[in-house]
Amino acid sequence: MTQSPTDPQTGTDAGPLRIGVLGASHFALEHMARAIHEAEGAVLAALATSSLEKAAPFQAFAPDLEVFLDYQAMLASNAIDAVYIPLPNHLHVHWSLRALEAGKHVLCEKPLAATAGEIDALIAKRDETGLVCAEAYMIVHHPQWQRVKALLASGAIGELCRVEVGFSFDNSADADNIRNRPETAGGAMGDIGVYALGCVRYASGEEPREVTHADITYENGVDVTAEVSARFPSFDYHGYVSMRMAPFQEARFHGRKGVIKVAVPFNAGVAGMAALEITDADGVMRCEAFPTVRQYVCQVENFVASVRRGVAYPWTLEDARGTQAFIDQVFAKSRG
Incomplete structure (x- = not known):
């Protein structure tokens, strides 16, 4: 009941x-x-x-x-x-x-x-x-990302060495889209950069020490593509986001003893089935799939639990601020 x-x-x-x-x-x-x-x-x-x-x-x-x-x-x-x-x-x-x-x-x-x-x-x-x-x-409400976080914390792939994230789509034909308009604070970094940068903060529990490279392409005053490299305390990061490339999304966590590939890391259930491919040092791979989880429903139910029962919400304003600070560093680096 x-x-x-x-x-x-x-x-x-x-x-x-x-x-x-x-x-x-x-x-x-x-x-x-x-x-x-x-x-x-x-x-x-x-x-x-x-x-x-x-x-x-x-x-x-x-x-x-x-x-x-x-x-x-x-x-x-x-x-x-x-x-x-x-x-x-x-x-x-x-x-x-x-x-x-x-x-x-x-x-x-x-x-x-x-x-x-x-x-x-x-x-x-x-x-x-x-x-x-x-x-x-x-x-952060989806069990595939909760699982990635737990695997990294448990040392399942050994010491984390490198994280690579790519996320892209093409909305160049839709000039009126708010993502393509500077007056509505559009841009790839705000729209999908929050995922490419925020997911690594969430999964690893670490904050970037330094943005080492940021190459941003603009159209009509809006950032449409960004290539980003950064150093975290225990690993290196490279990612890209674009609103001018064929649809793609993937995240890869490469450790000394294994690799975790996150398939459909962001639009789970919309762009395809959420799944993890976990490969050990001997090249043996196992797959964990999440075919029925609806992350937006999970998000709402966690919000309800926080409001009604005081349950800690999985993504605080401080968490959001941390990702935005990372984005701010990327823009600062790109300006030189």
Whole structure:
């Protein structure tokens, strides 16, 4: 029997977490709104959008959805406990702060901010209000990455020597895409660099000592491709991200006694099946697959557990700040 969620402060039954979506983005429609609708302990309660037309596809699978035509009106509603924010990148900090000020818990899409320093205001407001505020960094909720972290910690591949990560897609034909627009803080580093850089921090538990190489290509004031090398305390890192290359994603952790290859490390279940290929020093490989895990649903359920039962959230604002600081170092290095 499933227990009802409880309020961590009072210990009383608080019912399902009523979540409102701030902005009718395509990503919210295809992934996160559906995950909220399906997650245990959560209710997709509301959507704030500029038009009823944009709300219609959401109402198709959540007919009881309340629609607000004003963002602040949804934040003022007593029928909403928390908000999920999938707005363009340059609006993340602003609306996260407004939501916290309105007494709502916040799950905000990545990248949380344009620079690491901007996240300090969110940390301060989180601490002031006692509310949960987190970046929607979904990969840490997936068991394939939890498994990588555990394998590295256990010494399964010996001393870690090198990490290589690649993540790319091509949206060059979509000039209006917010990722291709400087005024919406677009760019490959913010969109997918958070994965290529953040995953190695999460899995290894280490922070970069130095960015040794950063080569960034720009189009229309937006970074579209980046090659990055860095030194961590116990290993070297090389990665690349691009919005101008054929779709590809892979992460490889090379140790003295073995190699872990993470297949479909970021878009698990969308770009293919999540799996690990673990090869020992004798060349013997075993595969661990995760065919049924839905990482967005896992993310929502962990958010609910954090809000309702005080369970530690797997990706804190400090974690998000660490990845953004890494990105900041990459841009600084590229400028010389």
